Amino acid sequence: MPEILPVGMAEMRISQPPDVLAVYGVGSCVIVAMYDPKTRIGGLAHIMLPCSSGVQTEKVNPKKFANTAIPLLFQTLAHAGVFRSNVWAKIVGGSEMFPPADGISNSVGKQNVEAVLKALDELGVPIIAKAVGGNSGRSVEFILSSGKMSVSILGEPPKEL
Amino acid sequence: MRDLCTLNQKQLDALRELGNIGCGNAATALAQFLNRRISMSVPNAQILPFSKVAELAGGPEERVMGIYLRVLGKIKGSFLLLMPERTTIRMLKILIPTSTVEIPLKINDFERSCLCEMGNILAGSFLNALSAIVNVPMFNSIPSLAFDMAGALIDSVILGMGDVGDHVLMVETMFTDNQENLKMHIFLLPDPVSLELILSAIGVN
DSSP states (O other), rough: OEEEEEOEEEEOEEEOOOOOOEEEESSSSSEEEEEEEOOOOOOOEEOOOOOOOOOOOOOOGGGGGHHHHHHHHHHHHHTTTTOOGOOOOEEEEEOOSSSOTTTTOHHHHHHHHHHHHHHHHTTTEEEEEEEEEOOOEEEEETTTTTEEEEEOTSOOOOEEE | OOOGOOOOHHHHHHHHHHHHHHHHHHHHHHHHHSSEEEEEEEEEEEEHHHHHHHHHTTOOOOOEEEEEEEEEEESSSEEEEEEHHHHHHHHHHHHHHOOOSSSSSOHHHHHHHHHHHHHHHHHHHHHHHHHHHOOEEEOOOOOOOEEEEEEHHHHHHHGGTTTSSSSEEEOOOOOOEEESOOOEEEEEEOHHHHHHHHHTTOOOO
């Protein structure tokens, strides 16, 4: 039986078949999935914010920020035995749930997506699918036996990504 | 900057009391607006890890109406009202007797505007009570409204606090009306910098 493993905000998790990594009710956060189709090892990072620079706390959680979480996920997968050149990524999230009434948008969601794209580009990891932006929340299940993702929006049947 | 987890019992009690007064005022305003008796649960001020916030609203995939406002002025923060689908429908039928809304919820522009106004009234009365106590004027932005999964609505509101810690301060209460159940949650999330201001204004910093 596949086990469904939830990945909370500012958390990261890697696993292998038959497990399913899941995040329910994603808004402006961005979910980054990385996967090696040969070893079928994959992981999810549940990213909250674009960049850790300028954060003034003693302890910074690297899993929270796009610029630190993505290299960390990549590294963790490499330690687990994936071949770096096999790894692809899929990204989901980055919505703007409450469009501002005055129309002036400075959406964290959009900034998150941009930061994720940049971080993946720097590592040379190709993005093979994405469902980002818009004004709807999403739920995501990442099926490690196939590398497929199931993404659902309220009131609609799940779509395969 | 203060780590939220370091708040002591006295400070939490003081914040809970602030929440109590704010919610009380909001309940009175709602009762006048709807012209019926509204009772409310004792507000609960809590320091919560991000992942636990959605659970309070019935789980991350719970279908809820969210009304979101920014708190503006010297003290800044977020004000979020979450209403389950059922409450939203009841509320709309009280406000607009001719409304034909039903599950699954779909609202028209007029219904949307009514709900925004209700959010405005609740936030305004809540913040008025708070301003009077801490002696700092507070205002609210225009409300923004969304019907979606609770987790998604909450995540987009608490992201702004994510660079300081992994916890939020949340004041939660529930309104109920005798004849019809009007369960809803009010969340007040002061920005971390503003928390210090609030605590010193009420003498517990």
